[in-house]
Amino acid sequence: MTTQPPYLAIAAEIGRRIRSGELSPGDRVPSTRAITREWGVAMATATKALAALRQEGLVRAEPGVGTVVVATPGDGAAAGLSRDRIVRAALELADAEGLEALTMRRLGTALSVSTMALYRHVPGKGELVRLMTDAVCGEVPMGPVPADWRAGLEHAARWLRGVYARHRWMAPAMASFTRPVAAPNAMAYTEWVLTALQGTGLTAAQKIYTHLTLFAYVQGVGLADDLEERARQDSGISDGEWMERNEPRFDAIQSAGSYPLLTSLTEAEGFDLSLETLFEFGLRRTLDGIAALIGETSA
Incomplete structure (x- = not known):
């Protein structure tokens, strides 16, 4: 803490x-x-x-x-202050402007209280982010665990992607694997995934590695989502507009013929450069790899 x-x-x-x-x-x-x-x-x-x-x-x-x-305690806005209210206000600020914009001083201004008043409920930004993480992980119930492990892991991946989509700051906030967030709702997600892997024949270590591999994949796409959103905000233009502006530069480079394979791929019919398409493709391949591991273990 x-x-x-x-x-x-x-x-x-x-x-x-x-x-x-x-x-x-x-x-x-x-x-x-x-x-x-x-x-x-x-x-x-x-x-x-x-x-x-x-x-x-x-x-x-x-x-x-x-x-x-000169004053007695409990006057003004600080009288109605609570940890839950602080967390809700912090979520609104982080969702709107990113985690970098969230400071205790800025939060105090948003709540019309002093920074010192916040510290009576939350010891600092690190603990505040932990509380925020736990709150968003408890927003949407994961539901019962399916009997089929693949259906379970696919549901878990999409559920986590939904969390990152609603709160883009979450992906960078949970970037450390060696220092996981000690939050009940986040830990419940891990328990749910491990339950889905029961009966697969995987060892305990393989189950946790499988969970972390899937988690890392979804988190990676979530980080890319966050970077794309920042790029749109910083540039003020959409992805399509950016490609349109930079197309002459790409054409000039490719016209030299130095990258024939790359040129043929980008011009191929059905090629869609979007994170959603990448997520679907990568999720299927990740699950295929886990299926191969489970098949080997069963054999």
């Missing part, structure tokens, strides 16, 4: 004292010098902690006095 920066942890503790009544409106909060002594941090960290409290609206700098409490 992502830990808070030291200044946020200090601000959270002082905020707790304010909310519990240990510090009342008008009381002085610990000064930067007092914070450095109590928490053993640098002066810069103490200054950032007080700045975070000011940003949250709990304290103000009083000339000749110091930093004093």
Whole structure:
């Protein structure tokens, strides 16, 4: 789990004292010098902690006095804040603008609360993305596991592709295989796939490798989808318009005759350069390969 920066942890503790009544409106909060002594941090960290409290609206700098409490907790938009509400708002932002646009500060602005208020519910962006991932994996039930392993794996692949299509940021967010996301709904997907492979004769290791191979294939197409969408947004033109603009350049290169096989393929009837066509072709070949493995194991 992502830990808070030291200044946020200090601000959270002082905020707790304010909310519990240990510090009342008008009381002085610990000064930067007092914070450095109590928490053993640098002066810069103490200054950032007080700045975070000011940003949250709990304290103000009083000339000749110091930093004093000016608000009681639970006022305003932060009163109705919850982890579920934060996750829903984060999903809307990531779906609309991508995961790079999602920051705790930006999310606080969208919810009309301070960044510090968010940290009382979610310790950081890493944990927030984990919660988002689990939420989207639980949106659509996978249904019962078919008796036929191939039908099961095909359904699992299409279900996962649907998740990536609805939330394009998901593919890059789940890119690590050695550091999988510890999320119940995501883990339920793995359990579903392993259940579909029961009775195939595959060993436990082969089953998990089969699951990861299929997962990696769907994720790869999902990453390509994400890159294509970014290209469309950055360029402001469709795929067809892009090809039309670049066709003279391709024609000039191919006219030299240096790439006869590539030229014949791209000019072949029925050739469709789309990710959907590629997904269908690759899924069938992946399942064919798994079928061969299962056949060998059974034999």
